Amino acid sequence: MQSILNQEIFKMTHKNSTWTSILALTVLTILLAVSNLYQTKIQDVKFYFSSGFAGFQWLLLITIVISASFITMEFEYGTIKQLVIQSSNRFTIFGTKIFLVACYSVFLHIFIIILTLGIKFLMFPSLNLNENYMHQRSLIINLLANAGLDVFSSFLIISIVAFLAAFGSNSAISISVGLGVTFLGQGLSHLIIQSMIKQVPIVKWNPFNMLNLQEQFANANYHYISHLTTGQLLIGDIIWTAIMLIAAAIVFSKRKI
Amino acid sequence: MPQNSIVSTEKICTHINSQSILKNVSISLGRGRVVGLVGPNGAGKTTVMKSILGLISVDSGSIFVEGQQVTPQHHSIIKQKVGALIEGPAIYPFLTGFEHLKMMTNDIGQIISFSDQLGLTKYLPKKVKGYSLGTKQKLGIVLALINDPDLVILDEPMNGLDPQSTRQLRNLIQKLSKNGTTFFISSHILSELEKIIDDVIVLDSGKVTLSTSLEKLYQESTRKLVIETSAGSVEINNEDFSQLNNELIRLIKQRVKINNIRYRPSDLEDSLLKYLDDHNQEEN
Numbered sequence: 001m002q003s004i005l006n007q008e009i010f011k012m013t014h015k016n017s018t019w020t021s022i023l024a025l026t027v028l029t030i031l032l033a034v035s036n037l038y039q040t041k042i043q044d045v046k047f048y049f050s051s052g053f054a055g056f057q058w059l060l061l062i063t064i065v066i067s068a069s070f071i072t073m074e075f076e077y078g079t080i081k082q083l084v085i086q087s088s089n090r091f092t093i094f095g096t097k098i099f100l101v102a103c104y105s106v107f108l109h110i111f112i113i114i115l116t117l118g119i120k121f122l123m124f125p126s127l128n129l130n131e132n133y134m135h136q137r138s139l140i141i142n143l144l145a146n147a148g149l150d151v152f153s154s155f156l157i158i159s160i161v162a163f164l165a166a167f168g169s170n171s172a173i174s175i176s177v178g179l180g181v182t183f184l185g186q187g188l189s190h191l192i193i194q195s196m197i198k199q200v201p202i203v204k205w206n207p208f209n210m211l212n213l214q215e216q217f218a219n220a221n222y223h224y225i226s227h228l229t230t231g232q233l234l235i236g237d238i239i240w241t242a243i244m245l246i247a248a249a250i251v252f253s254k255r256k257i
Numbered sequence: 258m259p260q261n262s263i264v265s266t267e268k269i270c271t272h273i274n275s276q277s278i279l280k281n282v283s284i285s286l287g288r289g290r291v292v293g294l295v296g297p298n299g300a301g302k303t304t305v306m307k308s309i310l311g312l313i314s315v316d317s318g319s320i321f322v323e324g325q326q327v328t329p330q331h332h333s334i335i336k337q338k339v340g341a342l343i344e345g346p347a348i349y350p351f352l353t354g355f356e357h358l359k360m361m362t363n364d365i366g367q368i369i370s371f372s373d374q375l376g377l378t379k380y381l382p383k384k385v386k387g388y389s390l391g392t393k394q395k396l397g398i399v400l401a402l403i404n405d406p407d408l409v410i411l412d413e414p415m416n417g418l419d420p421q422s423t424r425q426l427r428n429l430i431q432k433l434s435k436n437g438t439t440f441f442i443s444s445h446i447l448s449e450l451e452k453i454i455d456d457v458i459v460l461d462s463g464k465v466t467l468s469t470s471l472e473k474l475y476q477e478s479t480r481k482l483v484i485e486t487s488a489g490s491v492e493i494n495n496e497d498f499s500q501l502n503n504e505l506i507r508l509i510k511q512r513v514k515i516n517n518i519r520y521r522p523s524d525l526e527d528s529l530l531k532y533l534d535d536h537n538q539e540e541n
Contacts, residue, residue, distance in 0.1 A: 007360050015351055073349070082347040082400075084329075085310055086336050257312055 004087050004096050012100055017069065021062045025108065026115060029055040033119045046133055049120060050142035051218065055112035056150040060157065062108065064182055067101050067158045068174035071165035071252070080257050090253040098162060098245060105154045109147045116143060134218065149214045152237050156210055157182060159244035166251040186211055190225060197227055204228055207240040263288045263408050263439045264309055269318030271304060278304050279315070280463040286408070286441055286456075291434045293450045293471075294443040295529065296460035302443045305460065306343055306410050309441075311335050322408065340406035342414055346397025350386035354396050357385065361403050371399045374429050376422060390417035398426065402433070409433075411442045415449055427453050451525035459529060467532055474528045481521045487514040492521070 012018055032053045036045055048054065074080040074093075083093050120127055129140040137145070161178040168174035189208035196203050204227040213233040216222035226233060264286040271279045279301050286292050294302050307313045309320055311332030320327045325334040348357060354377065358368045372378040375395045380388060385396065394417045401409055415423050430440055430453050444450045457474060459467035467474075482493040482501055486508060493501045501518075508515060523531075 010356070010360055011349065011352070014356060077347065077349055078345060079347040079349060081307075081310075081312055081341075081343055084312055085332075085339070085341060088333055088336070089330060257307075 004083070004092060005100075007086075008096050008100050012070065012104065017066065018104070021066065022108070022111065025055060025058055025062060025112070028058050029053045029112065029115055030119065033123055037123055042127075045124060045127060046131075046139055047218075049116060049124070049127060050133060050139060050146055052112040052116045052143065052147065053119060055115065056109070056146065056214070059105070059108055059112065059150070059154065060182070061179070063101075063105055063154050063157050064161050064178040065175050066104060067161040068165045068168075068178040069171040070097055070101055071162055071248075072168045072171045072174040075169040075255070075257075076171055080255075084257065091249055094162075094166075094249045094252045098158065098248075101158055101162075102155060105158065106151060109151050109154070113143060113147050145217065146214060149217050149234075152234060152241075153211055153213050156207065156237050156241045156244070159241045159248065160185075160207065163244045163248035163251065166248045166255070182208075182211075193225070193227060201227075205236055207236075207244065209233070210237040210240055213237055261288050262286060263323060264441070265321050266305070266309065267319045267321075269305075269308060269315045269320060271308065271313065271315045273304075278463050279308070281318070282460070282463070282465055283318075284458055284465060284468060286439055288439055289434060289437045290455045291430060291440040291442065291453050292456045292458060293454035294441065294458050294460060295445075295447065295450065295525075300460040301463045302460055303344060303412055306341070306412055306441065306443065310339065310341055310343065310410065312343070338407045339410065340401035340404060340408075341410040341412075342394075342397045342401045343410065343412045345416075346393045346400070348385045348393060348396060348400075351384065353382055353384050354388070354392075355381040357396060357400060358403060361400060367403060367405075368399075371402055371429075375399060375425050391419060391422060394418060395422060395426075402429075406438070408439045408441065411440065413444055414442060415444055415446050423449055447525045447529070457525070457529075459533070461533075466536055467529075471525070474525075474532065475523055481523070481527065483519055483521045484508065484515060485517040485519070487516065 029052065032048065036048055036053075051057075071094075074083060080093075084090060087093050120129070127139070130138045133139045133142045135142070135145075160182065161174075164177050164181060165174040168177070185208035189206050192203050192206070193209060209226055209228065210233055212222060212226045213230065216226055216230050216233060223229060228236065262285040264284075266282055266284050268281045268283050269279055270277070270281060282301070282305060284305070294305065296302050304313065308315050309322065309327065311320075311327045311329050314329045322334050323338055327335060352360075354372075355368070358372075358381070362368065368381075369378065372381055375398060377392065377395045377399060380392050380396075385393065388396065394414065398411065398414055401411065414426060418426065427449070430442075434440055434455075440453075442450065442454065451471065454471055456470050457467065458465060482497075484491040484493070484501070484504060491504055491508075493504060505515070
């Protein structure tokens with residue numbers, strides 16, 4: 001019998017959504033690049049290059065969809081029973097799934113970097129990768145830094161969506177809830193922080209505020225919205241990821257099957 | 258735990274949503290035996306099976322498989338020794354039948370062998386989302402058998418199977434049990450179940466009301482008398498000769514031609530119903 005990890009890899013690589021997501025990401029990223037071909041402001045081209053031609057933003061949607069469906073599908077198809085029979089405990093199953101989704105996210109980030117570089121060489125050959133851009137760093141370093149920070153943000157999103165999906169038995173509902181909570185959560189976080197920051201300063205540490213990490217790296221003025229430094233956002237991101245993953249693992253392990 | 262048992266439960270009790278589901282259930286499955294689990298809907302049959310598999314916890318009592326205690330937290334023995342089909346086949350619509358089996362084993366010969374025996378082979382290259390109910394059920398059964406488990410737990414395996422497939426399943430179970438595999442099967446189709454089982458356990462309202470061999474059950478039940486007429490057959494219960502007399506008088510008065518009078522051996526349904534009637538009378 002193959003191990004749980006091998007089975008999960010098998011399932012992920014045989015799901016259509018795993019590959020159609022990559023295709024959609026490629027098309028959308030190239031489309032944005034094409035729309036910038038006749039852009040006269042070089043600063044705008046540099047901005048889009050360093051942000052992977054919006055690839056990291058599209059990746060947010062894909063992360064939510066893949067995370068939610070990969071967790072919920074076992075309850076939706078009733079296959080959780082077989083998984084529990086085959087493994088020592090449910091934490092192993094959950095941990096394996098999260099590990100795999102995280103690896104898929106890292107893979108997609110690397111894919112976007114390679115795609116962005118490919119777009120640069122094909123469509124924007126005059127763009128100098130070593131030219132200084134934000135934070136006194138070169139354009140290529142900005143791209144890599146954005147990608148790295150987005151990986152942390154994606155881990156937080158995976159953990160939040162995993163927590164929500166651990167309650168669900170329907171992939172479509174889990175995906176919808178994941179999308180809703182992530183996008184509304186950020187907006188709600190802004191509102192709450194703006195209205196209550198003086199009375200309840202701790203609200204700035206809510207998990208949705210940590211999703212501003214990448215924006216704040218790109219635009220230092222963002223700290224007037226987040227009320228945290230970039231370093232604090234990174235630490236908060238890591239801590240909240242751990243908290244949500246532990247909570248999700250507990251919910252997953254206790255669910256009736 | 259009895260020495261030649263592969264599974265035993267000792268007074269297991271469980272509640273779900275403050276409703277008592279199992280009440281002091283003690284059963285023992287003999288090694289290499291085919292044991293049928295029968296009972297009305299809601300009796301707790303699936304709950305017993307899930308408890309043995311470590312899928313749900315029990316409030317009290319113990320469960321042992323191959324001498325090792327099984328709980329939801331500790332059930333590695335299940336992984337090594339048990340195959341199961343519980344509450345329908347556990348399958349992913351986006352995989353083919355072959356891919357499901359390949360996830361469980363690298364032994365292609367075994368995949369083909371079991372699939373051939375259940376008439377599943379031609380469906381293996383197709384995605385499961387296109388399968389009929391019966392074909393999905395067959396795949397679920399093969400998944401339960403594929404790693405040569407010592408114990409196979411099948412919950413209503415004949416659901417959705419046509420008569421030919423039911424016979425193929427019956428032949429396969431009989432063949433594997435001769436090689437020492439223990440089967441624990443629940444089914445409402447008593448006429449099919451009695452063709453394959455050695456022992457029967459009756460569960461009613463969470464309690465075990467009967468646990469015996471099929472042979473012993475038949476010995477303790479009585480045969481039926483059957484009057485075959487030109488207008489159909491009339492059955493007389495429990496060798497009731499006065500009822501036979503009355504029926505014969507009635508048929509003669511109606512000028513119905515009587516072709517034959519014979520004994521019909523008890524079947525599982527008759528035997529169980531008689532046992533349960535006697536049991537209820539004793540309780541009252």
